[in-house]
Amino acid sequence: MTFPTTTRAWTYSGPFPRGFKLSTISVPQPAEDASAQDSLIVRVTAAALNPVDIQLMNLPRGLFERGKSEERGIGFDFAGVVLTAPKDSGHQVGDEIMGTTFSPLAIHRGTLAEVAVLDAKATVAVAKPQGWTHAQAAAIPLVWLTAKTSIESVSSYLTMSKPKVVVLGGSSATGIYSIMLAKRQGWTILSTSSAKNKDFLISLGVDEHVDYTKDDVRQQVTKFRPDAIIDCVGGTECIGIAGNKRYITIVGDKTSRDTMGGPYVYYDLRHPVNAVSQWIRWVKGHVGLGESYDIVHLEYQKDWLQDAPEVLATKDIFIDSVHPFERADEAYKRLDTGRAKGKVVVEIGA
DSSP: OOOOSEEEEEEESSSTTTTEEEEEEEOOOOOSSGGGOOEEEEEEEEEEOOHHHHHHHTSOTTTTSOOSSOOEEOOOEEEEEEEEOOTTSSOOTTOEEEEEEOOTTSOOOOSSBSEEEEEGGGEEEEEOOTTSOHHHHHHSHHHHHHHHHHHHHHHTTOOSSSOEEEEESTTSHHHHHHHHHHHHTTOEEEEEEOGGGHHHHHHHTOSEEEETTTSOHHHHHHHHOOSEEEESSOOSTTTTOTTOOEEEESSOSOOOSSSOOGGGGGGOTTSHHHHHHHHHHHHHHHTTSSSEEEEOOOOOOHHHHHHHHHHOOGGGOOEEEEEEGGGHHHHHHHHHTTOOSSEEEEEOOO
16 A cells, blocks of 8 residues: 555634635655654544634634644544554554544644544544444544543532532533433433524433523523533533532633633633633632532543443434535534534545
8 A cells, every 4th residue: 555645634824714724735654663653644534523623723823832834734533544553552554443632732733634644642542333434433532522521520529319410501512422421320400502402402311401592591500409510611600509519611711612712711811810710710619618610621531432332322423514525614614603513524535
C-alpha cells in the first residue's frame, strides 16, 4: 500500500465561517523504526462535529500558542481505518476504530480530514463495533465520555434512596446520554428543552419536563427539589437552589455559543467577572458554604469508551444530520443553529 503524502482537510486561519476552508496539506510519513512512531494516522471515514470546534475557530489569534498565519485543522471525533500507529497503542494497520482526540495546545490537524494525523498520547480510540455504521461510531466518543464524566461527577453525592437529578439541556447530545446513563442508575430526572423535544425526552425516560421557552425554569426546578444538577447549556439560572447538593456544568456561566466553555472559563481573562464568580462559587462549595460546584471536562477513560457498545444499541445513537465532506461548512452552519437534536456528522469515505 502506498502511504499518502498529502490529504484534503478542512482548515481555519480565522473565525468561522470566513476563515474556514478546504485545503490540501502534507501527511508525515511513518517512522522507519516502529518504536519511534508517536502519531496515530487514520484514514477517516466519518467525523462528528462539536460546538467547541466553532469556539476554537473563534478564539483570538495567539491564544493557545497559535502560529501567526498557519492553517489549523479542526475536529475531535472520528471513525476510520488505521494507516499507522505507535507500537504500544494496541492498534494495527487496517483496524477499524472510533475515538476522540484532544490537544489544543499542540499543533495538530484535527479529524475533519481524509487522513488525520493524531497525537496518540492525546487520543482515546477503541475498535469500531461491527454493528455500527461509521457515522454512528464517529458520533459517540466525545459526547459519551462527557456524559459519563458528568454522571460520575454527581454520583458520589447521591447516597439517598431515590435521587432526583436535573439535566438542563436534555435534547443536547451530552444531555441525551446523561439522561440515558442517569436512568440506568434509577434516578428520577427532570429535564429542560423546548416543547418540540418534550416527547423525545419522555421517550428517554425523563420523569418531568420543563419548556424553557415559556416556563420559569428556576421555579420549576426549585419545586422539583433536586439533589444534583447537570448543566449542559450554560448560564446561572439554577445555581444556588435550596437543598441541592451538587451542581456541575460542562459550559460555565456563559450562554453564547461562540465563546469557549468548560474549565477554560475559570481562567478566561476576557470575561473576568464570570471567571471570579465561578472560582468563588467553587471555593464556597468546597468548604461547605453551599452546593458543591464545578465546571467539568471529560475524562479520557478508554474503558468508558469501550463500554459504550455494551450500553448503546444502534437505536440509541442519535444523529441529527449527515453531510458530505465537501459541504462540511454547511454541516457547521447546521450545528451553529443550536437546534440539532443529536450529532451532526460529516461522511468522508468508507
